[in-house]
Amino acid sequence: MITKATFGIWRGDARGGKFENYETRVSEGMVVLDAVHQIQAEQANDLAVRWNCKAGKCGSCSAEVNGNPKLMCMTRLSDLPLGKTTTIEPMRAFPLIRDLVTDVSWNFRVKKQIKKFKPRPPDAPDGTWRIAQEDVDRVQEFRKCIECFLCQDVCHVLREHHLHNEFIGPRYFVYAASLEMHPLDTENRLAELKKTQGIGLCNITKCCTKVCPENITITDNAIIPLKERVVDEFYDPIKKLFRMLKP
Numbered sequence: 001m002i003t004k005a006t007f008g009i010w011r012g013d014a015r016g017g018k019f020e021n022y023e024t025r026v027s028e029g030m031v032v033l034d035a036v037h038q039i040q041a042e043q044a045n046d047l048a049v050r051w052n053c054k055a056g057k058c059g060s061c062s063a064e065v066n067g068n069p070k071l072m073c074m075t076r077l078s079d080l081p082l083g084k085t086t087t088i089e090p091m092r093a094f095p096l097i098r099d100l101v102t103d104v105s106w107n108f109r110v111k112k113q114i115k116k117f118k119p120r121p122p123d124a125p126d127g128t129w130r131i132a133q134e135d136v137d138r139v140q141e142f143r144k145c146i147e148c149f150l151c152q153d154v155c156h157v158l159r160e161h162h163l164h165n166e167f168i169g170p171r172y173f174v175y176a177a178s179l180e181m182h183p184l185d186t187e188n189r190l191a192e193l194k195k196t197q198g199i200g201l202c203n204i205t206k207c208c209t210k211v212c213p214e215n216i217t218i219t220d221n222a223i224i225p226l227k228e229r230v231v232d233e234f235y236d237p238i239k240k241l242f243r244m245l246k247p
Contacts, residue, residue, distance in 0.1 A: 002027045005082040007035055009047065010089035013098045020044075021085060026077050032088065033061050033072035036100070048099035056213055059148030063100050064089045069150040069211045091153040104149055110168045113197070117179055118187040135183035141221060142178035144214040145171065151208035151218060157201050167198035170208035170218050177222035180229065190233045199226055 005026045008019040022039045033051055040047040051061040054073045061072040066080065066087055080086050094102040122129055151170040157163050168176075176193060179185050193199045204227075206219045216222075233239065 003082075005035070005077070006085045007039065008085045008087045009036070009039065009044075009100070010087075011044075011047070011099055012096070014096050017096075017099075019087060019089070026082065028078070030077045031073055032063075032065055032070070032075045032077065032080075032086075035077065036072060036088065048097070048101045050101045057146055059146040062091055062148045062150050062153065064091060064153070069153045071148060071150070071213050074213055091149065093153040093155070093158040094149070106164055107147070107149055107152065107169075107171065110172050111175065113168070113192070114172060114176055114179070115187045115189050115192070117182065117185055119184040120186045129184055131183045135181075138221075139178050139181050139183075141216055142174050142181075144216055145174055146214060147171065148213060150211045150213065154207045154211045155202075156205070156207070157198070163198065163201065166196075167201050170202070170223065172197070173199060173202070173226055174216060174218055174222045177226055180226065190230050193226060194230045194234055199223070199230060202227070 002025055004023055006021055006023045008021050011017050011020045022043050024035055024038050024042070026035060033049075033054060036047070036049055040049065049061070049072075051073065052058040053060070056071055056074040059071070062069065063072050064070070064087075065072065065075050069091065072088070077086075088100065090096055090100050090102045091104075094104050094106065097103050119129075124130055149171060151174075152158055155169055157167045158169055173193075176189055176197070179187065180189055202223055204219050204224060208218045209216070209220070212218060
């Protein structure tokens with residue numbers, strides 16, 4: 001069944017802008033990105049929107065639908081109250097380029113600050129490693145991240161307080177966890193997590209976990225274990241005493 005719905009799409013750039021309403025046809029099976037493409041083709045040829053795979057695997061089409069960070073290609077119109085105007089706007093945690101497109105390059109600069117994987121020497125006669133399956137399973141979850149940056153967008157430390165210079169955000173705590181918990185890794189990233197990457201600023205509201213399209217348990221499986229490691233390293237009273245006595 002084909003009907004019509006109204007979409008309020010943010011139009012503008014870093015200097016300012018506003019929502020503009022577009023009425024377009026919608027039908028069964030459509031997602032938000034379909035509606036945006038239809039509006040772009042028929043009513044707003046200059047509408048800027050970033051997308052790539054349309055399969056929920058590239059993370060390119062992140063936006064805020066009715067104020068909630070979502071992948072437009074994975075948000076079905078049938079799940080939205082189309083009796084009201086559906087708002088679509090760019091992510092708020094990053095600088096706006098134009099319309100629905102934001103500059104997410106800060107995220108890639110942050111990634112370069114994290115110490116790289118440093119494996120221990122091989123432990124088998126054939127020059128390979130032996131790893132327990134449970135250790136593999138623990139870090140495998142973190143590899144599912146598609147870098148859509150929805151978790152970064154919803155995090156209040158970045159979204160509302162704009163502490164980009166002090167806080168790397170949940171996506172990169174997941175990345176750090178994938179390295180720190182790897183059974184072969186020998187690098188120590190705890191000092192950076194505490195001093196320059198701001199893990200102490202996270203108050204574990206779990207909003208990042210709620211918006212993750214890959215269902216990564218960001219807070220419980222990545223951030224909290226990293227917090228515990230930082231506490232053990234820098235706030236354990238016995239370790240603190242040894243540091244004080246160490247010449």
